[in-house]
Amino acid sequence: MKDHLIANVLERLRSDIAAVNIGGNVEGLLARHVVGSDQRVQIRWGVDCDDVWLQRSYDPSSLPSVAALGYTLAFSPQPRYAASLEEGIQRATARDPSMAGHGAALHDPAVLIGLVLAARELRSTKPQYLAWCGQVVRGLAQGASTRLDPLLAYAASLCEIDVGRPQFDPLAPLNYCAALDWWWDQGAGRETSGPEQRQALRATVLERALAEVTGSRSAHQAALLWRTLRVAISEEAGTLLQSSSTAARLLDQFESCLRRWRWDAADLRVPVRWLIRSEREVQDILWVILRSTFPDLEDEDTLPKFGHSTYRADLGIPSLGLLIEVKFARAAADFKTIEKEVLEDIVPYLRSPERYNEVLVFIYDDSCSVQEHETTRQALRSVKGIVDVIVVSRPSHLPSSGDRQSWEQAMSATKR
Template sequence: MTATTILLRDAEAALRLTAQAGDLSPLEAAFIAWLCAEPPPSTVADALAPPLRRYEHVALAAFAEAAGWDVDASKLDDGLHWLVAVALERAGMPAPVVTDGIAHLALGLAARKRSWLAEWHDRVLGVGSINVAPTWLTGGGAIVRGLAASCTAELRLALASRGVVASAAADGPALLEQLVHGDLPEDALHAQVVLAALRWVRRAAPVVLPGQATSATVTDLLRNVPRSLQQWPWEEKPKTKNSRAAKWHVDNEYHVQALLWTILAPIFPDLKREEYAAQIGPIQPRVDFGIPSLRLLVEAKFARDRSALKNVVNEIAQDASSYFTHAGAYDSLLVFVWDNEGHTQDHHLVISGLRQFNRVVDAVIVGRPGHMTDGALSAAAP
């Protein structure tokens, strides 16, 4: 065990003690519950009783909406309209909502899908930018809206754990250095946010890759799939007397997804299966995989013949148009295609077409290896 590991362990223990020692307000408790994807605190129900006529209750309802807790959307909208009509200054002093950093965050989440609220939220951020309390929450309300703003590494990482922002490459090392040097918060709320950030750094960091992973890292991994397939079991007779001849067929899109999961899951601990993109009316687009720490979606395609290979471009055009209609946890797409007939002469053309779509960061096409044939593919189900 290294000295750094010991220091981090001690820092985490101290953070837990601090987090457990202090009391949180109902709004603070709701913020932490949303941040950690936990059930709503017991204080939430009373605060959500309509009509919402305190800014703290409106902000708490916004967290409830973001967390998927039981909240009446019409009552929340009523509270938001009431809040927008409240003066931002009182006797020359900023109204409480203007300086409350947690309220900035909650209302920023609500404003992500309400353009009329976004305009008001911009004014709140403008008036309160130099008066946010606590100061370490400065910038949080802006970055959850996708606006450019400076904020602390722990806040950006904690919010990244909920998929509402992307963390910067320097955030993880900055947080770890801060903890190793004993720069620890003294209040329970801040300590819980730092703990959430630390969990995300550990969970999101690739476990076998040095340095900071990017979408290009995933692309490079998948481009090396042909090398992996050199040892793919495809036996004419058993290798040992107590085994059967094994042929690991890749005959449909489900098999391709299994292959990708096998490659990516050990490396990216936050890999998610069948990730959902932002809802469009009654439609809930679903993507094969998501890597939240990279804000990257990965779509697998199985092209049974040459016509299907060329049609992948049309399929991704339709898919990509529905995946990114609203701000969400992901902002880019990587396409992986299994070319079952190995039409390598078309790969460059298809990849070039896929790369033209705005959110597609790259595409990888892998042709079925020549040794993986046994005359049964024509009978395989789609």
């Protein structure tokens, strides 16, 4: 049900954006500027100004026209349009911005940002145009009665001036929250918020977007909201994927992954043979499997001292509160020993539940004593705090312990 609601909201927003996907439309141009190269919006953009538009529609005395050309050249530089752009920006900067009332084009974020982009295109030879834009932005910021508009803060960063920072307010209008999220991802806003604050804002936007009517927004507002919702959905999906069950599923593929584990035939000139002889080597393999999915994976994380003893977990994923205990069985009799060791370790391992609250046990059976696997698996799974138990056997193309020792002795003799 929730997925259906989200899909409907995203489609309505996409329709609002697509409605102004017209050459020279400043709303459509700002929407494209916000969405960027995200292909998920599924719009074939046709907002840029071209030769026909320049001949038929361009008016250098019209601020929206100049802004539209500014967006186009910022997106794709066209030297042949430079003279037309300069004529327009020259006329724009001849005006007194203080005379512009609230209904004037300069108060439209789509026009203002387009003009700033136009001025930036010419700043190497005519820096006064960007200075004029900075004056406009300062005046608008000073006249703001409540919150600083994130789009105005973005325009200020393009002008290379500081007018303050937008503040996080979960009670602010939905459009403001979406614009703030976008501003946080721009150059000037990246260091002004932490991951937790961003997640809180995006969760708020997602919840409110499902409850509020999201149609009839301007294209750039629709683009800002569409973008934030897409990010929020991706984060929500990522959270679902980042779980202890995901780690278990990954490690459950250990045996099938070892199909490509190298143990070349002896008739090769330089055979490649990867040994698995100890618990430490199994830990290394698990690290390779898990690290790409869980970037906070810890190797041999030292746990708080328990009585006279110090404990060190084999692997830990702090974001999941999950410890991974790795065991190496050399013979069938080792399974009984492993059960006792895990039972002894489980209490000190979970002494600090704010840090780790679950344990996944991974056993590599070098002896291929498959008759012992289910007994140990069932016994340990019944223990409180153990989320799963995975037992895997040595693949058949790797030699047994005895054959491996013979091979190592032969290799040592060859080196002498």
